[in-house]
Amino acid sequence: MSTPPKISRNPDRTRRKLLQAAIRLFSRHGLHAVSVDQVVGLARVNKRMVYHYFGSKDALFEAALAEVYKRIEAIEFHAVERGRSPREKLARLLESYFEFLDQEPEFTRLLQWENLEKGRHLTKENHLLSKNPFFERFRAIVQDGVAAGEFRADVDVTHLMIHFIGLCFIYHSNRFSLSQSLDLDLGQAKVKARGLSQVLRLVFEGIASPASAAKLGAA
Amino acid sequence: MSTPPKISRNPDRTRRKLLQAAIRLFSRHGLHAVSVDQVVGLARVNKRMVYHYFGSKDALFEAALAEVYKRIEAIEFHAVERGRSPREKLARLLESYFEFLDQEPEFTRLLQWENLEKGRHLTKENHLLSKNPFFERFRAIVQDGVAAGEFRADVDVTHLMIHFIGLCFIYHSNRFSLSQSLDLDLGQAKVKARGLSQVLRLVFEGIASPASAAKLGAA
DNA sequence: CCGGGCAGTAACCCACCGGTTACTCAGGCC
DNA sequence: GGCCTGAGTAACCGGTGGGTTACTGCCCGG
Known part of the structure; x- marks a missing residue:
């Protein structure tokens, strides 16, 4: 050995x-x-x-953060490529990301603690700026979709990405206060599943080009 | 005296x-x-x-949380009523909420700390479950919009509310990590302003009924 | 086969933690 | 005016915080 x-x-x-x-x-x-x-x-x-x-303790935290951040790179996006159109590909990508957040609470929560600390531990040159496969695929697929006429030509890819991340994160970041206020347990699998499907619905209706919207509306 | x-x-x-x-x-x-x-x-x-x-220290935190939570009730929604349609009213309401989060970081941040603590301090019978004017107005306006044929009949009001809150929160909850990853300072006023306008765009295109969508598309 | 650097250990440092004790005193009430 | 309750103070408590000291001994290059 x-x-x-x-x-x-x-x-x-x-x-x-x-x-x-x-x-x-x-x-x-x-x-x-x-x-x-x-x-x-x-x-x-x-x-x-x-x-x-x-x-130091701080440096240990920083190392922990960098470590979980690398897990994004391990997301298997192979399902994405099976999509037969930008719209389908984007749907697969979004599903993958939603699933990822759900299955990696260590990532989700560590990132939130860090943001509440105003990013003290990520301002230095750690790996977070390095290429993030989710961001790259997202950008590419949306651009393809616009080129193919499926998405509106005036979508702002950057803000759309922020919005999609927000739509996923909220189920974790405000889970407890929302659960109590809405009297609906956001931790339940079926609630999350419905959440995801509604997110996809909102996003796709929200960015569809008028032409493809007419098709969807007819279906 | x-x-x-x-x-x-x-x-x-x-x-x-x-x-x-x-x-x-x-x-x-x-x-x-x-x-x-x-x-x-x-x-x-x-x-x-x-x-x-x-x-105790914990009870003091709990009291602090309850105190800031009451600030939601102080949001002035009078601008909302000036809207001449459900769509316009909803737009005003969303703007008010987005502004509120931005101007009350003590609320926004305290709520996030508490959610990361799994809601330990809000499980008890504190004011959070009591009627929240934002939630109530939101629900009513969306229902009006559906009745008036402006919004799709199958919108899920509860999830739509969650989604809208997520779209607003993300600019604060993940501000620092997103700023670094996207190389775009989410703290800048003009970035936030563009964010809000894009959020409104996404939501309204996303929930518009086919009929009203056609009108919007033509405009 | 041995010397030095690095992995690993136990015991220690003291400032500060949340919480308490034992106390003083202000002022409304009869 | 005396008294009783509750607002306010200073000093203190054992425990624990992050970090360090002073040390042992493994193992690899020579």
């Missing part, structure tokens, strides 16, 4: 365990509600190692 | 000062990043008073 199987000295493993514990705890409770002692307790690693590998 | 102007003993004033300081600090930094000492320091009040008036 290239790497020894059982070890008392294993830098990679220790680093990974710290990162994993940090992601879990910080995403659930936020940076300030979690102590370094709790992180190392969960990771079963000596406290000193946090400072050895990361330097 | 009914109330003496300078005082060493003034329950209302002390309570209000604590609440005000709590709202300011908790909305900016979150519950766990703010100490009771910081709150009483800003309020210039003795620490013991927090426990005298509220009982």
Whole structure:
């Protein structure tokens, strides 16, 4: 074996365990509600190692954020390519993103904590600016759709992207207050499913070109 | 004078000062990043008073949340009634809400902290479930619009409300990560203004009935 | 086979945490 | 005018916070 199987000295493993514990705890409770002692307790690693590998609690949070952010790149967009038109492709892409947020609460929540901290940990040159496959596919598909006459020529792709992200995030970001105010549990699978279908409906009716809208209206 | 102007003993004033300081600090930094000492320091009040008036740090947070939540009720919706059609009224209402979020960051942020804490402080019987004028006007106007044939008969009012709130919130909740990823400062007034106009566009095209859509398309 | 750098440990630092004690005193009521 | 309740104060509590010190010993290059 290239790497020894059982070890008392294993830098990679220790680093990974710290990162994993940090992601879990910080995403659930936020940076300030979690102590370094709790992180190392969960990771079963000596406290000193946090400072050895990361330097500070803040830097550990930053590393955790960068780590979950990479998960976007792992979304499998192969279903998207099966769409036979820009409209179908966009629908698949949006479904993938909605699903992603739902299945990766560590990403969703960590990103929200970070935004509430005004992006303190992402202002530096970390990976968030690097090419995001979702953004790139989104832009390309919408442009194709406009070229094909399916979408309005005057759609603002950037704001449309923001809006779509907003339509997905709201089910998580304001889940508890909305659930209480509307007396409808947004955590239920069927509520989320209906939410997604209504989002798609709104978006597609909202950006359809007059010509394709007439077709949809007739159907 | 009914109330003496300078005082060493003034329950209302002390309570209000604590609440005000709590709202300011908790909305900016979150519950766990703010100490009771910081709150009483800003309020210039003795620490013991927090426990005298509220009982605990958590209860103080809860009171702060309830306080800002009441601000929704203070939104002036008079502009809404000037709309000459459901469509125009809805546009005014949406504008008011978007403005409200923008001008009341203490509300917006406190609500987000609370949702990340899974609604711990709003599960109890506080005012959040009580009638919310925005929700009520929204529902009524959409129903009028459907009856008047301006909006599709099959719009889901509840999800539409969620979606609209999501479209507004995203400009605040993910402001920093989106600004960095898109290389576009979402804090700028003109970006927000364009965002709002695009939101309205998306929503109205998205819920227009085929008949009224044809009219809009022709315009 | 041995020397040095790096992974890992235990114990410690002290400022500050949320919360409490024990107290003073202001002022409305009879 | 005395008294009782509640507003207000200062000092204090044990525990825990992020971060550090001083150390051990593994393992790889020579």
